[in-house]
Amino acid sequence: MANEVNLNRLAVFVALVRAGSFTAAAEQLGLTKAMVSQHLARLEQELGTTLLLRSTRRMSLTEAGTLFHADCVRLLADAEAAIARVGGNRDTPSGTLRLTTSTDYGMAVVAPALASFCQLHPQVQVDLVIGDRINDLIAERFDLAIRVGWLRDSSLHALRLGSFRQMVVATPAYLAAHGTPRRPEQLAMHGWIAMSVLATPLRWTFVSSGGSRRTVRMKPVAQANNAAAVHAMVLAGAGVAVLPDYLAEEDIRAGRLVVLLAQYRLPEGGIHAVYPGRQPPAKVRSFIDHLRERLAGV
Structure with missing residues (x-):
């Protein structure tokens, strides 16, 4: 039956027809002549039809063999093209x-x-x-x-x-109105803008240059579920927040935000x-x- 056909034999069959003899096909495939003959015999058995008529001097395709050979050539060409495309995707961005x-x-x-x-x-x-x-x-x-x-x-x-680094920031106007915290504990007296998706958005641990750790619980005035929204609220002067460096650095350079407690480290992401x-x-x-x-x- 068709679903029992060994597809590797198709390549042997096509090579045999192309070579014109069992001896030449065996040389091209790196097989023995007996092995080529065995592949053909098993293919014909699996298909239930004769593909080649052979004598001691020549061989010729049957009608079924001619049709099957054309289909095999097309299938193998499609397979080679598919393999080439996969190889191209592997080596060249596309x-x-x-x-x-x-x-x-x-x-x-x-x-x-x-x-x-x-x-x-x-x-x-x-x-x-x-x-x-x-x-x-x-x-x-x-x-x-x-x-x-x-x-x-x-x-x-x-x-x-x-x-990325995490930094505590606020606007100059907010700090002018509410004072600048000098120690982590003083942050608890300021309005905190929390990023709600964090595991502990109101509890932060600060590590000094000497390695001592201070954990502070903040007082929230607002929260948002992404850093871009927290960033916007901080810029609007709503309070103090932790922002990643990739969002805050441009505003820090431009003077729109001020880094607080720079002598302490927060966990890097x-x-x-x-x-x-x-x-x-x-x-x-x-x-x-x-x-x-x-x-x-x-």
Whole structure:
């Protein structure tokens, strides 16, 4: 029956017809003449029909063999083309790169990186999905996720691309009106803008240069579920908050925000590339390298 046919024998059959003899086919395939003959006999048995008529001097295709040979040539050509396409995707960035990341990091870092990546690789089209929920990469057919913070356990593969610092910030106007905290404990007397998606948005541990730790519980005046919204409220003078460096640095340089308690450290967050499968295609590998270089300032 057709579903019992050994498909490897198709290549032997095509090579035999092309070579014109069992001896020549055996030489081309690196097999013995007896092995070629055995493959043909088993193929005919599996198909339940005679493909070749042979004598001591010549061989010729039957009508069924002629039709089957044409089909086999087309099937093998299609298989070779499919293998070539897979190889091309493995080595050359191409096709659609579908990736996801958080709203704040996507707007501040990933989108500009994708713009320069597309200029380097015009054969790649980009589909960027930003949002603050954790997408299912396999079910939603994502090639890649760029995730910031602390990764949860997952069967997906992850590469650490870098890290970001967390900084306590406020506007000069807010500090002029409410005073500037000099010690972590003084933050408890200020209005705190919390990022609600964090595990402990109101409790922060500060580490001094000498290694001593101070944990402070804040008094909230507002909260939001992503860093971009917290950033906007801080800039509007609503209070004090922790922001990642990639959102705050430009405002700090411009004087719109002031870093508080710079002599203390807060936990650093990681920046990770997360993807399904052990061997990502070239488009994924190339963008990971591109983003890593941008984060390193190369």
